[in-house]
Amino acid sequence: MSTANGHGASVSVQACGKTFADGTRALESATLDIARGETLVLLGPSGCGKTTMLRIIAGLELPDEGGTVLFDGKDVTSEPIEQRNVGMVFQSYALFPNMSVADNIGYGLKVRGVPRQERAARIAELVALTNIAGLENRRIDQLSGGQRQRVALARAVAIRPRILLLDEPLTALDAALRDRLRGELNRLLRALGITTIYVTHDQAEAMELGDRIVVMRKGTIAQIGTPREIYFTPRNRFVAEFIGAANIIESPVEDGHLVLSGGRQPLRSGINLAVAVAMIRPETIQVVEAGRAPLSGTIDSVSFVGDRQRLVISGTSRKPLTVDAPNAVQVRPGEEVGLLVAPESVRLLPLED
Amino acid sequence: MRYRLIFAGQFVFTLAVAAFLMVPAALSISAGVTVSYFRGIRSGVTLQWIVQVWELYAGTILLSFVVAFATLAVTLLAGVPAAYALHVRGGRLARVVEELITLPLAIPGLAIALALLLTYGGFGDFRRSWLFILAGHVIFTMPFMVRSVLAVFGTIDIKTLDEGAASLGASPWRRFRDVIVPNAMPGILAGSLMVVTLSLGEFNLTWMLHTPLTKTLPIGLADSYASMRLEVASAYTLIFFIMIIPLLVAMQLFADREQRK
Incomplete structure (x- = not known):
């Protein structure tokens, strides 16, 4: 566990529920604490509220009245995502088609006013870290799915975020590539030691990557625990059947x-x-x-x-x-x-x- | 053999259709440079009508371009952010607004002009200035800008791109400038092309809204058809062609290049 000597911020989600404008209840009021440097996986079938939870933590959704999100004990509920200093990898990657790979990776630094030279150095560092050397000047539509995934990760990490948020980052890839990237991602996350929240519906991904797993179902938290706890001592039938x-x-x-x-x-x-x-x-x-x-x-x-x-x-x-x-x-x-x-x-x- | 006959038949038919469309244009153009249309081209070739048109209507032609590009500026400044907001917000309200913006396409230009006159005719300075025509043109062309930008937003996942840029710390304005506009460029260019050409050629609305001092190209054209020799009117058409064709070609080339990039 990297919890002891990790960095990044701790996250506390308190009584956060989400009802959408059309009345759909996506998330029942939930409370969740994530330690500094921990990798927490939100796991569940589609429609279980895991992505909504991630988006509330990210600042892309506002929780219902009464819910708060704290980073390192500071209330950030009303801050939009651009002020939270989080890195996010989207399921569809959301890479900018109008920019090269290097410009995509450097965009967050550019927005922060980092000088060109420093930016180039950081881009080079991330290109090496994510194994995409030689692709810097490519356009996004010239990349394969796996390469896009790496660029998205490099872009999210480039800004040295306090928290890294990943929304089903491997789902768009084929099975063999997914397995390989899962291992790579695991090593990378351990090396970064940053607080990470990872959303997936794939229990194998959750087991391999998570320090702890939050199993979700129909907008509620079914169980929180380490992969071992979840596997050996499921708290109810849903968890038992969903995992393994x-x-x-x-x-x-x-x-x-x-x-x-x-x-x-x-x-x-x-x-x-x-x-x-x-x-x-x-x-x-x-x-x-x-x-x-x-x-x-x-x-x-x-x-x-x-x-x-x-x-x-x-x-x-x-x-x-x-x-x-x-x-x-x-x-x-x-x-x-x-x-x-x-x-x-x-x-x-x-x-x- | 049979195959060649079919081909020949189709070829002749195509030529006939093309001729049907092109002969009037050619006749009109040639009329603009003949000394006397009634005596035909034998009467000689002259540029006097063109010079005459230019002397009479240079201001009108200039005003047309001013109105067209001002219309473009307004539809860009208002239409692109509007399309963005409509797309990101979504829902029923956005659809209602979109329909409202599109409505002027279905309403006759004369009716729109009448409504404008009824409402703002009393504001003398506004009524007399070219801004009154500009208002009409903006109402008429706005749906073309908004729709073509919305169409592009529909093909790229603009909402996620926007969220992606936001997650990297970009402010709403920064996101709009760095990510939204560049990716909406094909739609913006197509919309611009339509707005400029529609504004330059607009007659219905403009005819109702214009004053003797605020005439645009098509109004001047109607004016010259009604009150002057056929040769002058034809010379006018020729000038219209000469002005608008290079503009269209230039914008089309620009759009093509942008798309290929």
Whole structure:
């Protein structure tokens, strides 16, 4: 974590909601604190309010009455974006077609009255940092998607912003490029150590880049936590299903066991419920010989995906179970197997959601 | 064989249409430089009519250009920011305003002129000055400027570009100058071209609004057709051509170059 020695500003969002002029409620009143130097990811499906939250922090939207945004403890709610000294990367990049790559990167410095020579030096620095040497004099429409993304990032960082805001910066790119740039972006953000707020609908991006992740749904915050917390201890069914793959099982409980059609699965001790909603991650289920585990089922299908194989198993619970098995395990569809799950790997979720 | 016949037929037809359009123009131009139109070109070629027109109407012609470029200046200064505001704001109100701006296209110029006369006819100084004509021309040409700029804004994501510039610290005015205007340039140029040519050729409105001291080219043309020899009127047309064609070509070239850049 870069929180300890990072720079940039801390951000505090207090009771910020957003209702648009047409009455649409994009964001319920939300409170959020972002530490100096932290990378926070706003994650959720489209329409969950993550972009609205980012735009409120940026100063592109005004929160509803009563909401405030603080940078380093100072109220900036009424300041428009041009006074907030933030760097922003837009989903469509918003590069200026009437300027060259170098002029795009240098625009924020020019606006600030930085002398030409100093500007050129800073542009050169960023061109090197973002790996776009040789493109300085190109026009924007002569760049590929990946190059545009880098220019947009260089332009946002050039002004040495207090906070870096990224709105789905990789969404417009194809999958292979996205994976590569994600790694690059991660290294760059760590190197800069600047407070970063990153919006995405892609959970893999969120996991890799975020110090903490804010999972959002229908204008509300579903959970805030580190990637590990979000993955291993989701607070509700939505988070469990949105992040990674999850088997969600609703079943009666009898003296500390889930009672399933394929057997009785022990829970952690001390659980006293009549009915439970449980989450079991596919990789925590171990496939063993039939009869050698409390649970059993029949293999419906086997998909070999290289580093592992994904099995679909019926007969264990009402819905088929998804199981990730090591790639070396020999299994065939139709085969009867036993399923071993450690009690700690069964995560109970709130009943209603 | 059949193919060539079809081609020949089409070719002749095209020539005939072109001739239909071009012969009157050629006749009119030649009439402007013949000694006597009734005796035809055999009567000799002369520049006397052109000189006469120039002596009589030089002020009118000059005023036309003053009005045209003043109209351009006003539509640029008001129309481009208006288009920007309409586009960024959006919503129902913006659409209503856009319709209002466009309305003068559907209303006869005479009606607009009448409304202007009824409302401002009492302000003697204004009524007598060329600014009165300017007002009419601005009303008439504004939709062309606003619409062509709006059309360009529709093809580029101007709102995000504006937000991008704002995020880099640019003030609204700075954004307008550095980002909005340069990217709207094709629309601004197309609009300018239309505004200038429409203003130079506008007759309806101007005819109602003019005074003997504030005549524009087309009014002078009507005047000379009505009260002078045909040769003079034709010479007038010729001058009109000579003035406006180079202007049109120049603006078109400028627009092309801008687009290619």
